[in-house]
Each structure stands twice: as structure tokens, then as C-alpha cells.
Amino acid sequence: MNTLLQTIQDTSFADWVRVSEWGYPIVLTLHSLGLALVVGVLFIIDLRIIGIPRSLPLVPMRQLMRLVWLGFTVNLLTGLTLFTADAVKFYHSPTFRFKLLAVVSGVTLAAILNSIVFKAAPDIDSGAARISPAFKGMAILSILVWLAAISLGRYVAYE
Numbered sequence: 001m002n003t004l005l006q007t008i009q010d011t012s013f014a015d016w017v018r019v020s021e022w023g024y025p026i027v028l029t030l031h032s033l034g035l036a037l038v039v040g041v042l043f044i045i046d047l048r049i050i051g052i053p054r055s056l057p058l059v060p061m062r063q064l065m066r067l068v069w070l071g072f073t074v075n076l077l078t079g080l081t082l083f084t085a086d087a088v089k090f091y092h093s094p095t096f097r098f099k100l101l102a103v104v105s106g107v108t109l110a111a112i113l114n115s116i117v118f119k120a121a122p123d124i125d126s127g128a129a130r131i132s133p134a135f136k137g138m139a140i141l142s143i144l145v146w147l148a149a150i151s152l153g154r155y156v157a158y159e
């Protein structure tokens, strides 16, 4: 595995990301913008699921999920790009692994909440249905795992 990681790290692309004046800062800035889209929109949706504020209709919010998937695509591509720059270190970092676990958990929760809660959104908006405590719990968990992903992602730089 180390040989493969070292080969990735030794490519001229990885070299450009690592040592050029603008490579790393530009990609990291795009990574932060992707993060803002994903976590910003999901926080609003998660808070609405918890009931803050209950007056906000859920139906139009579903369209915002496109922005979440766009932001996630940006973060996947920029994250993989950043990874190439120091592949051996990132691969062996427990903090980085926990960060990825938090990202995968957050995306899974978003997909579940998206498919189930938004399907019931018209009934919830009209008052014919309520959001169950289980889904509210998942929305709280979603906020916590994204906070973990951001904190762990930032911490990797200090290892």
C-alpha cells in the first residue's frame, strides 16, 4: 500500500499541488467553499426537521438538496486532490480516517433523511403528519457528525 501511496505522491500533479505557490491554497479554498454548501444547507434542513422553526415549509427546501450534492462533489474532487499531495501521511493518520468516517456517516444520514422525510413533506407541511422522534434524533446526529468532520479535518493540519 505504501508503494502505491508513494507513487501517487511522486506524480507531477501531486508535486504541483504540494509545492506550487497557488496549488494547495486554491484547492483548499474550493474545499472550504464545498464544505460551506454541504454543511450550511444541511444545518438549515436538519434544524427544520428538529422543529426550528416549525413554520418553515419543507417542500421547497427539497430543491436545496441539489446544492448539497454539488458541494459534496466539489469536496470529493478537491479532497482527493489534497490527498495526493501527502498521500502516505493522510492514509496513516487516525484523525483523517475518523474525519472520513464522519463524512460518510453525514452523507448516509443526509440520503436517508432526504428520501424519507422529504417524501412525507407535503403531509408534514399541511399538518396531516408529524416528523417522528427517530428522524429528529437523526437530524441532531447529522449536525454532530458534520461538526466532527469539520473539526477533525482542521486538526489534520496540526498532526
Ligand code: HEM
Pocket: 028, 031, 034, 035, 038, 039, 072, 075, 076, 078, 079, 080, 082, 083, 090, 103, 149, 150, 151, 153, 154, 155, 156, 157, 158
Ligand atoms: C463534505 C465533506 C467534507 C468536509 C466537511 C471536509 C472538511 C475539511 C476541513 C474543515 C478541512 C481543513 C481545511 C483547512 O485546513 O483549512 C479539510 C481538509 C482536507 N480534506 Fe476534507 N472535508 C470533506 C470531504 C473530504 C473528502 C471526501 C476527502 C478525501 C477523499 C477530504 C480530504 C481532505 C484533505 C486531504 C484535507 C487537507 C488536510 C491538511 O491539509 O492538513 N475531505 N477538510
